[in-house]
Amino acid sequence: MSASKPTIHDVAARAGVSKSLVSLALRQSPKVSPASRAAILAAASELGYRTNAAARSLADRRSRTIGVLVLDLHNPIFAQILDGVQTEVRSHGYSVMLVTGNSDPATEQAEIDKLLEFQVEGLILISHRMSDATVREFAREVPVAIITRQDVSDSNIATVSNDDIRGAQLAVEHLVRLGHTRIAHISGGENTVSADRERGYRIAMSHAKLDAHMCVVPGAFTDLGGYNAARTALAADPAPTALFVANDIAAVGAIAAIEESGLSVPDDVSIIGYDGMALGALRSLNLTTIAQPLTEMGQLGARALFARLENPDEPSAHTAMNPELIERGTTAVAVQ
């Protein structure tokens, strides 16, 4: 009648069998007689028994758990990626331990350290801000899969990304096709994904012989970042007629800034984002964007991790997805 939680030992006593038999029965081992199994299951449920994951993980020397770090829960695109990750991880009988570092490298590192203390068997990084060296250090301990970036290379790191340079070119080419020349770019800040998108912008502008109009305004991957940067961009004289914004959530902010300044989208200024955020599809936003297959990328990332887990000799995969232009209502033919 102890107040503390029932253990496998209590269940055994109640069912009149030994500890080890309970352990076997609980894990569906075939070498338990139906009678014993029934007695054990009954005893367990009567007692409200719940297996202790810490003890199991200790004895088993495996946690059957994958650690997942996500950049920022405020951007709904990460929920889309997570959908894919969770589905895949669960289908392998593993649990996910989800943490976020709020876009801060030090916090990210601390959270990963904790994950590793919990003995996660693998790590999935859904956009991170830690240095490559730090990530590589972690990769010495467990297999790692990185989603949305392809630049970190290590034998124990798999990556799933889309070609950001190509995607950015797609965006600019679309704008050029619509007759825009004064196309500014609102960047996403100091990170590699941003750098690639900016690079794609520059390449495409050059190809279109628009070097003279190249204009990059530093922003951030947030609604507010996009808002502020768009205000800056609009203040130029002459003002741009089109904005390629580094991601969708910042594009939403940019639209706000444009409308606030009395201009309208897309009549006065065209806007194109990046990511394929589900919310962006709504008519009230109706955002033209470069979409990545987010959920699929999550799934592939998890799958690559398990491939490594199941066969450590197999080299880590690097998968590049194709970004796709989704033409909606925030881009239109240039007027003047």
Next chain:
Amino acid sequence: MSASKPTIHDVAARAGVSKSLVSLALRQSPKVSPASRAAILAAASELGYRTNAAARSLADRRSRTIGVLVLDLHNPIFAQILDGVQTEVRSHGYSVMLVTGNSDPATEQAEIDKLLEFQVEGLILISHRMSDATVREFAREVPVAIITRQDVSDSNIATVSNDDIRGAQLAVEHLVRLGHTRIAHISGGENTVSADRERGYRIAMSHAKLDAHMCVVPGAFTDLGGYNAARTALAADPAPTALFVANDIAAVGAIAAIEESGLSVPDDVSIIGYDGMALGALRSLNLTTIAQPLTEMGQLGARALFARLENPDEPSAHTAMNPELIERGTTAVAVQ
């Protein structure tokens, strides 16, 4: 030279001390000589030692971990609540284990079961869909804090919520003040928060002698749910001139539906949401809404949980926050 992870034992050997001394040193015990401590720390870092949380939790009989269930990662308001939860939990030296059940009761229950297997010491539910009986069952095992709902009552359950009935009244009263009479409500589906908001709508409509115009269209707490329900609402003849939508994300969907049907917000139809989603503040959405202090609620929920953890005799707190009308651009004076 084993390939497996270094243990406290390896560290002890390398530092030339005993296992228990290492354990003490690692946990900043004052009863370790500076010399030993230095040697131990050096050995630990040379070996890349990382304490095994499973083993510690087993021996310690506490995990120093709180389980957090969140309804749906796709709605950014939960990130706002989580900010408060995480801050508070970390300040107590605990870790959070975050899971989501994708709005599905069975998945939620399975995830909580796992959390409990991991020996979390407390549970924070940020909107859930499980039955009260299920939640109460969990509350028999660990203290529980429920955020956004106040209806589940149990000695081991603390709640932090806003007064949804009052908030809904605020919304309707605002619309009435603007001269609207044909005010429809888009509900959030089959859950208690929705029920309360609908109840507040009905009360306020009655107070305003608008019973004849009462109209509730079943929706959901998602952008798509709001979109579809708004289409239905607009099909009525005469159509409503104002919509009180059960939450902000659904309101964004509703706006899309209205604009798509050729009407404009707020000139033809006023829209008011509920929650105070950060994104809604942007000019491009500029959503009038009833705001709850989300981050603060997260913090208070966690705080209530720790109060219980630290003093199990203290009764569970039930905190009700005040909802607040934020007047922005999606509501205007009724025309006809």
Next chain:
DNA sequence: CTGAAAGCGCTAACAA
């Protein structure tokens, strides 16, 4: 099919 025994990595008395 079943039970006894050892041990996973760590903490916590208790001695020394």
Next chain:
DNA sequence: TTGTTAGCGCTTTCAG
């Protein structure tokens, strides 16, 4: 101060 000794709850040989 430091080392020794028991477990924490579970899995897993290895004999019956």
